[in-house]
Structure formats: C-alpha cells, structure tokens
Amino acid sequence: DAKTTQPPSMDCAEGRAANLPCNHSTISGNEYVYWYRQIHSQGPQYIIHGLKNNETNEMASLIITEDRKSSTLILPHATLRDTAVYYCIVRPRGGGATNKLIFGTGTLLAVQP
C-alpha cells in the first residue's frame, strides 16, 4: 500500500507557482521522498527526490518539513504543459529489491490559462 496521502486534485493559474502537498507521517529515517508526474497518455516521468534536505533541480523544488512527515513539491512558474497527475512516493534507501516504486492515486494538477 502507498504510504503517502495527497489531495485528489488541485488547480493553478498559468505562470503562478504550483504547490503540491504530500503527507507521509509514517516515513522512517531510511526512506526517500520521490516525486513523479504522468501527463495524459504518457508514462510517469521522474521529477525530483530528497531525504531530509530541500532539493531543487531544473524542473521543481522539494521542501521537506523538519520532522519529515510531509513535503511540498513546488513548480515555480506553472505552464499548461505541467497539467498532469503528480505522484508522491516513499521509497526505502538502499538498492536491490527496495528499488520498487509504489504509486498511490496522486494529485491531478490542472493548470488554467
């Protein structure tokens, strides 16, 4: 079972920041927070991941609370092409058999013109 809770849907105005929340209150110290997104009729696409520090890349920023029980994915300037289902996934550290992604139902982000 997925170990995260996300709102089923959100709206965002084009050009504004999109802030997608995720609750993972049972996360353990050896688990990462991963974010993927899935645009309609495409496969999931990796966005970003983090352990306890905030992370930023060319696609997004990931803010993890100090207690690590929740996180927020930030798309700084949302465009219509960012409309997608966003999945927050908790994944154990270490390789091998733990390299398994367990998806929930995600958040459908609709960017409005």
Place this chain on the structure above:
Amino acid sequence: EAGVVQSPRYKIIEKKQPVAFWCNPISGHNTLYWYLQNLGQGPELLIRYENEEAVDDSQLPKDRFSAERLKGVDSTLKIQPAELGDSAVYLCASSLGVAETDTQYFGPGTRLTVL
C-alpha cells in the same frame, strides 16, 4: 538518446484471445520493469528483471501472464487468454541497475482493451 520504446501503443482484442506487448529499454539499462495501470490508479509493479533474470515476479498472475527477457535487452509480456478485467495500460520502465540513485524511466505504455 532514445527513451523506452513500447509497441503496440494500442491493442483491442476479444476475450480469450492471446496478446503480447514488446518493450525496448534505454540502451545500457540492465533493469527492466513491467507495470500495470488501471484507470484512475497509479501503476503497479508486475515483474522486474535484472539482465535476463526475473528477480521479482510476485505480483504477476502466473496462470495467464508470462514474460521473458531474452539476452537481457528487449522484453515481451504476454497474456493468454485475456479476460475483460485485463483492460488497462501496460507500462515498461528501465533503469541502469538497482542502486539507490538509479532512476526508473518509463515508456508511453500499451493501452489494452478486451471486448
């Protein structure tokens, strides 16, 4: 660099017929995954290969589903016979390996409709 390639993109069959899906992973990726995605749900892992060895097939319904990855590159997922409930999107993904930092890259999927 080419991504994960899957074919066909769409397939419509009648129940009890066989069907096969093909996946070509990113060049150099040793680990290959097949996922099933039902409408409105996230993908669920069916099977994972490390090179040509299936190392996690616990979620694969083995009475009707089979998979192979000959020579550790391309892979085929087969259903025989198909049932109405098999209508879904079948996704293939690959990664360099199973190291902690290895990212999974997904193909576009094959949408199966069983009538």
